[in-house]
Amino acid sequence: MVPFVPVLICPVLTEHWRVDAMLMSFEGKINRLILIDNGNSEWSPRTTKAVDMFVWKMPQNLGVAASWNLGIKATPFASGWMIVNHDVQFGEGATERFWADCRPDNIVLGGKPNWSCVWIGSEVVAKVGLFHEGFHPAYFEDTDYEVRAQRAGVEIISSTAAINHRNSSTLASSEQFQQLNQRTFQANMELFNERLNKPWEELVEWDLQRRRDLSWG
Template identity: 25%
Template sequence: MTGRQQIKVIAVVLNWRDTDATMQCLDSLLREKLLASVVLVDNESSGELRSAVSDRVQLVENPENLGFAKGVNSGIHKAMTLGADAVFVINNDATVREGALEKLIKAWVSTEEPVLLAPRVVNLDGTDQSTGGYFRAVDASTRDLGNKYVNYLTWACVLLPVATIKILGLLDERFFMYWEDVDYGLRASKAGVRMRLVDDAHVEHERSKSHSRAGAKIEGYSAAGLTLLCLKRGGVALFVGLPYRLIGRLLTRLGSPGRVRSIARGFLAGCRAFRGKAAPSA
């Protein structure tokens, strides 16, 4: 893409029972002059976010918790119907530092090839979080390689040009939460879509209260997502990496029967999800 005239970027923010963090994220987004508008997606909506609706803020209320992939997809769909050229997906517990979006847009418009872009994601104290990395099939793990080669970007914050979405489609809604971003990155790599880290664009990310409230269920969600990812990948990831990773998790949690049950249930959920529908198109 070249040029910056009439570029329409719309943000998508997913909320689940964390109104305070979402409002802080929204405040930081609305200070970005290059952002046309924001689509707030409220999973298991209580109606608390209705007061945020304005000429720059659209609200999508879901009566149940659709999970990350399906919830974000509904926001991306809305942004595209509003005429977005690019969709800026950001976690509700993240805030944009001044100028970050402009730097992402500059990096995008200077790139002729299909691309996904992510800023540098930092903790509140300025230390780095993982922005992306490399999925290693042999032990079904991810490695943070800094600015070196990556085959996925974390979706704590990512800029998705609509042209790229039309190539790759949307997140695979068989993932409830966790590993959907790795799956999307691997699909992008296979399709020849470049992933670019824009190191001088910064976003602060703090773990949300809703994440903490999920408790031991997180073990199950993660196991389900990893199982589905490895079933999709097949080969070494399925027959070596997945057993290695899940057996290792189980062995380190033998003293916590609830977590063991959660991992086992997650594995079965991932197997059931694999038999479901494939990733939706844009």
């Protein structure tokens, strides 16, 4: 069965052409495709696989956590969200294999390292909340969320789908980013360790059910 993903979220900062390559390798359809251009480029994506496509150009880099959260907040009635790194490639049959494990109550991790392609069900977000935007611009936002989800009793599945990830493409594209990351990585690690000492219930910062209940449409 051809996958029909409710929402696919993909932020990109550099090397925007990799998004087009990722979408070309994606074997399925997407109801709402959300592309967050944190590089504010002139790039226009090329794909016919989405029913609706939204390309949001940011004046400055939102960072990973804030970008993922924006996509989730903008589509609160989805059954879940597929979040994909811009430098991912889906092998033959990988989209269907990954999608087969996805449910509203679980997390599915694909690619190496994990979190280069992930599914987060709506019931998970309702329970655990959003990603913590204090992790900026990248690193530890995914590990923090996974720890919180584990503590909340959420099922986390490691997919065997052939999803290939060119690790750290954004860092590799810029020597300046590599230098800046030395400082921000350390700061994010310190924040992660600080949050480890808190109960997961105290770290829920957004209420999906309240957002749905108070919606005007």
